[in-house]
Amino acid sequence: MGRPPSSHHHQNMLKKGPWTPEEDIILVSYIQEHGPGNWKSIPPNTGLLRCSKSCRLRWTNYLRPGIKRGNFSDQEDRMIIHLQALLGNRWAAIASYLPERTDNDIKNYWNNHLSKKLRKLDAGPDSQHHQLTNSQSNILRGQWERTLQEDIQMAKQALHAALSVDHHSNPVINTNSNSNLLIHHHEPLIPRPPSAASYASSTQNISRLLRGWMNQESRRSGHHSYLPAAWSMANGSSPSEDHEGTLSYSSYSEVSQPEENTIGQLTPETHHSHCRDHSMAGMDLHDHEAPALNLIEKWLLEGGLPTADDLSLL
DNA sequence: AATGATCGCAACCGCTTTCCC
């Protein structure tokens, strides 16, 4: 074999492009052992020819436990549409309302499905009475964003005040029940050590993934899977508990997660657990502590679009 | 059946923000 293309650097050539199952296994097992974080240490310690950033991305967007992909529900659709109208293309903020979805997924879903769907709806001759024209929703967005910013400031001040008064108890907002708004869903992130349970579900995740790969591989080329007896041994389940023949990326999501939460039942736990790299996060005062968001939550839960009356409340 | 067009999504790029010494 000749020398690799453009190898004038003395440093190792870092691999790019799609991850292989082998690489995933290496990454996951390393993280199982050491926890997420320390991304810089991963390539040298595992031999992965990937940059630390690629490792982090692969973990946070794909291998991390608790990720659901594909099969967006109608309710999720509505939430994304509403939140996008409210927040613009701030995918991370939007994702913070959707447990088990990554911002990358939501962004892709928006670009590929929802924006088109909306455009079609908008262009429709008899759009619903509650549909807004483009210019209306631009105005709306402006108003909401301004209000939101004010609310964020208020929330931060309130939180700061609460913290400075009450030192001895857990400074989490929802102990005060006079505001049963969004707050209890969107407490500041509390760093948690990675739990064994979360790693177990990571194993499920990758197992699903590998199953899909195997099926794809055998369907495509007929040659036997290079996948690992070792893997099924490691995760304790046979990789062949599977179903229909048409398998692709989206097929992973057909293995539904047990006890899935609906939007209305979000617990702080599930809310927090999906945030990017929550283990590194401290107090996370994103947009979601804004008290006035309870209005928005109402809209989200009821599934309608905000009316002019709603607007006037802002 | 062949092939060109379009779609869907994982991964990358590069800029911004946060962290840490």
Next chain:
DNA sequence: GGGGAAAGCGGTTGCGATCAT
């Protein structure tokens, strides 16, 4: 407080899958 490293984030790309002709 400043400077470098890491993380966060949103836009964009690359490519396999699927659809249309």
